[in-house]
Amino acid sequence: MKEGVLGLGGARWFDLEDSASGAVRRVFLWIPPGEAPEAGWPALMLTDGNAVIATAIDAMRAQAFYPSGTNLGWGVLIAIGYPTDEAYDPFRRSWDLGPPPGATYPPFWEGTPEVKTGGGAEMARFLLDEVRPFVAARVPLDLAHQGLFGHSFGGLFALWLMFTRPDAFSHWIAASPAITWEESFLLTHRDGFAPKGKPLSLLLSAGEWEGAALAPFQIGAEDADKRLAEKERIRTIAAAEEMAGHLDKIQGISAHYETYAGETHMSVLPVAVNRALHHVFALKKNASVG
Numbered sequence: 603m604k605e606g607v608l609g610l611g612g613a614r615w616f617d618l619e620d621s622a623s624g625a626v627r628r629v630f631l632w633i634p635p636g637e638a639p640e641a642g643w644p645a646l647m648l649t650d651g652n653a654v655i656a657t658a659i660d661a662m663r664a665q666a667f668y669p670s671g672t673n674l675g676w677g678v679l680i681a682i683g684y685p686t687d688e689a690y691d692p693f694r695r696s697w698d699l700g701p702p703p704g705a706t707y708p709p710f711w712e713g714t715p716e717v718k719t720g721g722g723a724e725m726a727r728f729l730l731d732e733v734r735p736f737v738a739a740r741v742p743l744d745l746a747h748q749g750l751f752g753h754s755f756g757g758l759f760a761l762w763l764m765f766t767r768p769d770a771f772s773h774w775i776a777a778s779p780a781i782t783w784e785e786s787f788l789l790t791h792r793d794g795f796a797p798k799g800k801p802l803s804l805l806l807s808a809g810e811w812e813g814a815a816l817a818p819f820q821i822g823a824e825d826a827d828k829r830l831a832e833k834e835r836i837r838t839i840a841a842a843e844e845m846a847g848h849l850d851k852i853q854g855i856s857a858h859y860e861t862y863a864g865e866t867h868m869s870v871l872p873v874a875v876n877r878a879l880h881h882v883f884a885l886k887k888n889a890s891v892g
Contacts, residue, residue: 603618615631618732621732622728623724627684629736630683632658632678633740634678636676638741642743642744643741643743645744646677646678646750646879646882647734647771649699650681651683651684652688657871657876661879673885677882677883678737693717695756697718697720698724699759700718700783701720701723701787702720722763748770749771750763750771752779753874754777754779756777757780758783761776761781774805775878776806776807778842778870779841781841792848799854801856802856804849805860806846807874808862809862809870810865811867860877
């Protein structure tokens with residue numbers, strides 16, 4: 603196992619080999635200052651770790667020291683990414699965050715392998731059976747207060763995991779989730795979902811320009827018509843709103859949807875990460891959707 607210092611607030615990274623598949627994923631870990639609460643630290647696990655860990659750490663460090671002004675408490679941050687200096691590994695995340703059964707798609711770039719989805723069960727096992735014990739051996743965790751954040755494909759993965767393993771986390775955050783991906787198969791998991799056990803708290807969200815309208819800077823562009831057709835097909839905002847409305851009616855689930863002004867599918871990420879922190883670590887719950 604390789605490990606190193608991220609150089610941001612004492613965060614570290616560890617390249618963990620999946621005991622079943624042999625795949626190596628990079629686990630970023632940030633631990634709050636001070637002693638852990640008696641029950642252990644609450645924690646937030648984030649997918650697309652390379653792209654989100656610095657934002658999450660800075661948002662936490664800038665706010666949690668001033669709880670009376672921010673309502674944000676301290677918590678452990680765990681982000682799952684890959685051994686790369688890039689923000690994303692598109693090929694690997696397609697497999698890891700694509701729930702089963704999955705499908706095969708043309709390569710992202712000429713001369714590269716076909717893209718496969720459907721490895722979500724492998725990723726879920728890695729998170730729950732390998733990453734969580736690995737972290738718990740290094741810092742005390744409150745296993746009753748754990749959150750999972752995912753954006754786009756990660757949001758799809760988070761919702762799928764909630765439907766199939768509702769006991770895995772207490773707080774769920776799906777930002778700009780790809781609900782309509784692969785013929786909206788996720789809705790077959792949603793229908794009839796009736797979790798038992800402790801209540802679940804779910805936050806869904808999207809950027810303002812993920813709806814039916816183009817962002818101002820996209821109006822008049824050569825690909826404007828293509829973008830509008832894609833928006834109509836994907837229905838990111840509408841699908842997330844519908845999902846929240848459906849799930850909030852189910853006993854044992856508190857589901858809420860938010861739209862973030864002026865944001866596109868990619869620019870929304872820092873805002874969504876910050877809101878995820880507040881969803882999981884809010885001190886006064888009546889001041890948060892958590």
